[in-house]
Amino acid sequence: MSASPEIPTVNLDDLRDPQKKAGALEAIAKGFGVYGLVYVKGHGVGTMNDLYDRFVSFCSRPTAEKERYNRSDLFYQRGWTPPNTEKAVVAGGQPDFKECWFAAPTPLSRELQIQFPEVYADNVWPDGDVNADGVFARVYEERGKQLHEAGLRLLRGAAEALGLPEATFVDVAEGGPHVFRLLRYLPLDAEQAREKKVLWGEEHTDFNLLTLLPGGRFHDPSGAVAKAPDAESGLYLRTRPSAEHPNGQLVRGTAPEGCIVAQVGQMLEMLTGGTFLATPHVITAPGVPGWSRMSAAHFVHVHGHTVLFPMPPFRNEETLRAYSPPVLAGTYALKTLVDIGLAPVEALGQLGYRHYDRLASTRR
């Protein structure tokens, strides 16, 4: 891992301050354009500890009980994702060592629920003490909304930083299948930890528009919250390649105190023709056994009907070639969920015309 370069910090309040706005836009342009990420303060996102505590409690339930919330029929976009399910495209079939919960923090349009039933599905919540009095669901939606709001403020700044109308990205994000995820990275056994070849999450880029990471925490083998057991474990992000660093630089994703991380996803890369590049990131496990890690991520998406293709100011022969053919975001999500092992490959059969059987039966 190389020394961390200067990742810019953006104070969202500065975007409303005429004296400070230009500096904030410059920080976004540099952060997203060069590094693929910024640190964000003035974000208004509350503590994650209560949610993490409750999800730890859920994860300690017997597997058979958790299986009630396994929604493979929804491509795991709601409810519980069992360990060894999701895999990064470059991982060669090795799934990530994690279990997750997915829920949407924003309202979903009925029309889109019919068109894309899995990614716009209604939320499911655990029964019993984890969600006693509905507190888990309420706090989950509240934190998700706060992260979403911070994301939208940042997206306004991102558009202005590129010389686009302020609402450009917020408009395409309206009605998107935004999803807030809790993650628990699983304890490794001695062999997995010692060999150091096991990653909690293989390196990948996110397929959505913008990802907000409110910060995670480690648990020692007794289950107590503790500082990272070594300098190498946790979230690392790879910066954009440069002449000086042709493979980019791996940067520790720990944000400064009080900040969250915002990183560019594939959809923002496509819409900007690569001016903002999706950020590769990896979750490395500690070199000692028995440790686990809690974290969370909010994924801002675009509306399922958005065509993913460079917007007019970013079109040239190179970007047209790099991002063709244009694809509908709802279709793109389906294809990507198949690629990462969350949707079955047969789901691709939903694409195209579905009513050939009518002709077949008419001809009979």
Ligand SMILES: [Fe+2]
């Ligand atoms: Fe990710």
